[in-house]
Amino acid sequence: MELKPLKSFIAVATLKSFSAAARELHTVQPAISRHIAALEKELGTLLFIRNTRDVHITAAGRQLFTDATRILQQAEEAVLRTQKAANGELGSLKVGYLPSACLTFIPDLVQRFHSQYPDVEISLFEMTASEQLLAFETNHIDIGISRPLPQELQTTFTSQLLYTDQLTLVLPSQHALAQRQSIRLDDLRQEHIILFQREEAVGLFDSIINLCQRHHFSPHISAQPKHMQTVLTMVAAGLGVAIAPLCVSKLFTQGCRFMPIEDDHTQVLTQMHYRSSRLAPTAQAFVNIASESVPWIQNSVQA
């Protein structure tokens, strides 16, 4: 069964006339007759009872009419939906992100996207950087937001800057240094330093280590949690001090004190990553929206 004969059938059923149906479909009456005859042969049933003057639909024809109408409508809709999917206006989108770096802007960014692409089902996943890489492998996310990726991944992934942050010192409230307005790196030589796990941000981790080395000390690293919130919790517990992106101050910070580091100007980057090849149209749409939003994101983070 093909759709063209079904269109003829619907025209005949609607207009109750083979000739009129032919005129409507910009063809000739014998073509319509053949379409109907072919359908009737395929179905083994009369669809119309026609003498040369009147055309009456049969019970079988009535049934086919309802089905054929729906089928043709769905065929039309399928075309539109496929085209929308190609434009990223329809489909699904899965985004993984570092909560510590994204909590301030992700809700608004997603809302922006949703208002412009209401038919895209967007799924959000809080993930560490290494979880994101795993999720890329298994196609569980289309887009990941985290720190810059290690060198060797920068060919398979494309990255785009969302905002830049600075480093801050995080001390326990009761710490001896906690009353100062700012601090210098040299002051930290004797401190136990709590750093996040290296895999979560290789570049940042290494540049912090380098920073210490430039000030002629190797930090006493007492733990490497995966989650920034854990870093803060450990600081609050008095287990050490942390050097972390300032954005962590948006997390639960009870018992922590944040203090600028005078002699550091490290730029901490938050980037959006996606596979360089075969970017889903919905993901492309998200990338566009996010790119447009960069100035606004930078603002919202500093506020």
Next chain:
Amino acid sequence: MELKPLKSFIAVATLKSFSAAARELHTVQPAISRHIAALEKELGTLLFIRNTRDVHITAAGRQLFTDATRILQQAEEAVLRTQKAANGELGSLKVGYLPSACLTFIPDLVQRFHSQYPDVEISLFEMTASEQLLAFETNHIDIGISRPLPQELQTTFTSQLLYTDQLTLVLPSQHALAQRQSIRLDDLRQEHIILFQREEAVGLFDSIINLCQRHHFSPHISAQPKHMQTVLTMVAAGLGVAIAPLCVSKLFTQGCRFMPIEDDHTQVLTQMHYRSSRLAPTAQAFVNIASESVPWIQNSVQA
């Protein structure tokens, strides 16, 4: 858009291979390539990303896949449904019937039909005979069950006997004759007779009149209700006596007494009627079931 290319598309999407799809569809690979190319041209989008080694579906292709699958399935189902409709196994059926004549067997008959034709939506309408004729005109019923039709309608309608009943006398319980075991027509010369409206059963009405005339009296007809229940109510109210089919004894009969008429052997027929031309398949199915059920109906009425 036609269905054949969609079938090719689904095969390719399923097997992730043009060649394999061709084998599955008993055709050759270039045909598949052309189908996909045609779809892609019509939709203005790539459906697959293929190098000569791998075939990957695109987001647009994924969307089309879900839609196309549904469309093809519905096309198959449409064929089956249309054929079922042609066999009377699917559709609707509207039956009008005289409640007084049918109450005893209609529920079971409908249940028989429904168990054999579960996908037919059957509608029941209590109707007088004249209401049935009107309903036939406006296609509100396919089948009517009532008394034999007047002669002039017996060409446009086909009728089939369901059961035969006999006449009975209905008297008020307090009537002078109410204590007798049976009665003869001659005994009724002085009685006011309540008869149903002539249009509701022309033949029966006239044969009752003739019956009286053969016994040399014209009945004093005091009213002609359309509904048999009204006849009984009027008898119970003492407004007269009635001659009616025995089946009315299944109605609400308080205040009425039924009495055989010794010298009458009139056969009261209950028939199923339908238009001689263009009988809906569902109606044909019902007619068949009803025909098979005739012996059983006859029994159920006499019980």
Next chain:
DNA sequence: TCACAGTCATACGGATTGAGTATCAATAAA
């Protein structure tokens, strides 16, 4: 490294399909 096997795309020829023309039979209206 190279030949091979298997992929999809493309070009071409032929068969099939399908549309359009002409015409017929039937029927309602004039």
Next chain:
DNA sequence: TTTATTGATACTCAATCCGTATGACTGTGA
């Protein structure tokens, strides 16, 4: 009765679509 219109049918021709042959490309295995 005539006329106009309907749907069915026969026929012709054109478009389409299939199948074959072939090419370009790429993993695979020797």
